[in-house]
Amino acid sequence: MSDSATPQLHPIKLGPLETLRLIRKSYRDPLGHAQELHARFGNAVMQKVGRYTFVNLYGADAHRLALVNEGQVFSNKQAWDLIIGRIFPNGLMLRDGDDHRYHRRLMQAGFKSPAMQRYMLAMEPQVRAAVGQWPVDTGKPLLAYPTFKAMTLDLAASIFLGMELGEEATRINAAFETAVAASMPKIPLAIPGTLLWRGIRARKYMVDYFRQLLPAKRGADGTDMFSLLCNATDEEGNRYTDQEVIDHMIFLMMAAHDTTTSTLTSMTYALARHPQWQQRLYDEIASLGGEHLRYADLERMEMTEWVMKEALRMYPPLSTLPKYSTTAFEFEGQTIPAGAMVATYPIHTHYMPQYWSDPTTFDPERFSQARAEHKNHAYCWVPFSGGAHMCIGLHFAIMQIKLVMFEMLRSYRWSVPKGYAMPVQQSPISKPRDDLPVYLEARR
Numbered sequence: 001m002s003d004s005a006t007p008q009l010h011p012i013k014l015g016p017l018e019t020l021r022l023i024r025k026s027y028r029d030p031l032g033h034a035q036e037l038h039a040r041f042g043n044a045v046m047q048k049v050g051r052y053t054f055v056n057l058y059g060a061d062a063h064r065l066a067l068v069n070e071g072q073v074f075s076n077k078q079a080w081d082l083i084i085g086r087i088f089p090n091g092l093m094l095r096d097g098d099d100h101r102y103h104r105r106l107m108q109a110g111f112k113s114p115a116m117q118r119y120m121l122a123m124e125p126q127v128r129a130a131v132g133q134w135p136v137d138t139g140k141p142l143l144a145y146p147t148f149k150a151m152t153l154d155l156a157a158s159i160f161l162g163m164e165l166g167e168e169a170t171r172i173n174a175a176f177e178t179a180v181a182a183s184m185p186k187i188p189l190a191i192p193g194t195l196l197w198r199g200i201r202a203r204k205y206m207v208d209y210f211r212q213l214l215p216a217k218r219g220a221d222g223t224d225m226f227s228l229l230c231n232a233t234d235e236e237g238n239r240y241t242d243q244e245v246i247d248h249m250i251f252l253m254m255a256a257h258d259t260t261t262s263t264l265t266s267m268t269y270a271l272a273r274h275p276q277w278q279q280r281l282y283d284e285i286a287s288l289g290g291e292h293l294r295y296a297d298l299e300r301m302e303m304t305e306w307v308m309k310e311a312l313r314m315y316p317p318l319s320t321l322p323k324y325s326t327t328a329f330e331f332e333g334q335t336i337p338a339g340a341m342v343a344t345y346p347i348h349t350h351y352m353p354q355y356w357s358d359p360t361t362f363d364p365e366r367f368s369q370a371r372a373e374h375k376n377h378a379y380c381w382v383p384f385s386g387g388a389h390m391c392i393g394l395h396f397a398i399m400q401i402k403l404v405m406f407e408m409l410r411s412y413r414w415s416v417p418k419g420y421a422m423p424v425q426q427s428p429i430s431k432p433r434d435d436l437p438v439y440l441e442a443r444r
């Protein structure tokens with residue numbers, strides 16, 4: 001990858017107080033942190049903390065390098081194992097190379113068009129029922145974030161696992177919530193009472209539960225994601241083992257629900273702040289001419305998709321994409337060593353003025369065909385990552401988001417008080433610190 005004439009990238013030298021300030025800033029304000037380091041040190045920044053080497057790479061070219069991953073320089077497994085490997089071992093994102101390719105090919109069975117159409121038919125009445133129950137004109141706000149979280153978890157239980165909503169689904173959802181909360185614990189110790197300890201127990205509960213469901217799913221013709229993964233085969237007749245199906249299902253539920261919840265929340269906020277866009281989207285769904293959203297309507301929700309893309313630009317659920325360098329590599333004329341945690345920053349690239357006009361302004365039309373700012377560079381808009389690990393659930397997410405937006409727009413107008421600005425916690429997943437209180441008014 002590198003030749004001896006290429007200069008080494010040297011670690012930046014900062015005093016302990018400065019280091020502490022920057023570490024705190026990286027948790028509290030990943031965008032501000034990335035912008036500060038980028039402005040001070042350029043597109044590649046290396047830091048040594050004890051025996052660990054951290055490298056931050058900024059800009060769309062950095063994303064191209066890390067995501068295209070020519071020569072398999074970067075390992076997803078070694079990076080993500082360190083972060084969420086205790087609770088979500090062997091998920092698709094935590095695999096590399098041929099092993100990843102094999103697992104991803106089999107998983108496609110759960111994401112083909114006929115499967116997607118069936119998921120949509122199953123989700124539609126559930127979304128309508130859930131959104132229809134929201135309190136209107138009470139003078140009290142709805143907390144958007146936990147409301148979407150509960151909805152996407154219930155949808156995951158029924159669409160992914162084929163469960164009827166009820167006590168069992170509630171128990172699984174609770175175990176799942178504990179596992180997710182524990183996946184990036186502040187205290188990484190699994191001793192009785194700690195979050196990590198509870199997370200490991202919650203994972204075990206889910207593993208046991210899924211294992212006991214497996215025999216009935218194998219060979220039956222169920223249409224939930226669990227059944228499809230149980231029965232997926234490749235051209236050589238290979239199939240997932242029981243443990244592989246279980247690991248994939250637990251990871252899929254996590255990958256699907258927090259990200260979609262985050263996106264729905266930021267769209268709801270943006271539309272509350274920009275009622276003219278809320279009206280435009282209402283006009284768009286009204287023009288579809290049906291009481292129920294059909295699969296064929298999805299691609300006609302063009303403006304809804306711009307709003308979703310703009311929300312994902314401004315508030316990408318994953319602000320950072322971690323990789324691990326297995327060999328030394330070159331970036332912009334400098335050699336970066338093997339054995340480093342290498343992070344690229346969608347949130348930073350999404351605000352770079354060389355790709356985006358007036359990047360701090362909410363402006364969904366930047367995604368229109370006429371302007372297409374996201375095409376200024378193939379890797380300047382990367383909320384779903386890219387390359388071999390690009391989100392496999394992208395179309396599922398878009399479908400679910402459009403379905404929820406359709407139901408919200410046809411039922412309500414929503415607002416936030418004048419002057420309200422959503423306090424965003426960008427890491428580990430973008431979410432509002434105050435759960436986003438919104439005021440609903442019935443449309444009819």
Ligand code: HEM
Pocket residue numbers: 076092093094104252255256257259260263317318321382383384385386388389390391392393394396397
């Ligand atoms: C708006 C919603 C979503 C966003 C923003 C999102 C974002 C991402 C990102 C950034 C990655 C790649 C991380 C990397 O490069 O290491 C990823 C991977 C993945 N996502 Fe999503 N995701 C979303 C929804 C979903 C849904 C709904 C599902 C499942 C139904 C899903 C399943 C997965 C899986 C299985 C992977 C691993 C892919 C691989 O490694 O080959 N995601 N997602």
